[in-house]
Amino acid sequence: MADYAERVLAAANTIAVVGLSRNPSKAAHSVPASLQAAGFRIIPVHPEADELLGEKVYRSLKDIPEPVDLVDVFRPAPEAPGIAEQAVAIGAKALWLQQGIISTEARRIAETAGLDYVEDRCTAVVRAIGRITKP
Template identity: 70%
Template structure:
């Protein structure tokens, strides 16, 4: 089940800060190029990675709980099986939205987000939605 476009566009239009769980070190991977495109469009991108120190010129945090500022969107570049755990962490930090990238789907994460009152988008590329809607910061 993909999220409707209107919800995805609303979530993006209301956001400025995106914590990216699974931001890749490799520029060849979409988990690097997509957050880089969001950063270029003016969004504040906060990398969350277990071992990197700096990605996209930003300090990297090990977990969402370590991020010291409010997060609008938690953008997930991890396998579907890990999405529910990320959803729980997103709820714990008070994120406004959980966004699962293209091909990532999790009924459990959707339920956790709904219970926490967090907007939920799944199986959509955040950079494609941003580009099609013309949303910049």
């Protein structure tokens, strides 16, 4: 039986990645790239880039013109509560803080608004273990 994180990831199709890196050697680039290769729709959120992973980049979550299932966060923990508030504001279904990122306040914001919440887990690892792919 799949664990909670696997179920959250499997339910997502469109993933907004806050902090997707321009540097291919960083996990903040390679992890979203692996999700994209597995069939997920990736929407990069970055303050300066125009295109990443072949996708248009948005400056913030509120600028994304389509529904987002999951917000995947590659930013420091102190930024997580603000990102959680934005995720709630755009109607995302889930908030995911990558491995090494923990925020009690982001959890409170997300869960109070009814979002699924995962922290300190890597989406790529969860995807691989659960063998989650999208058609």
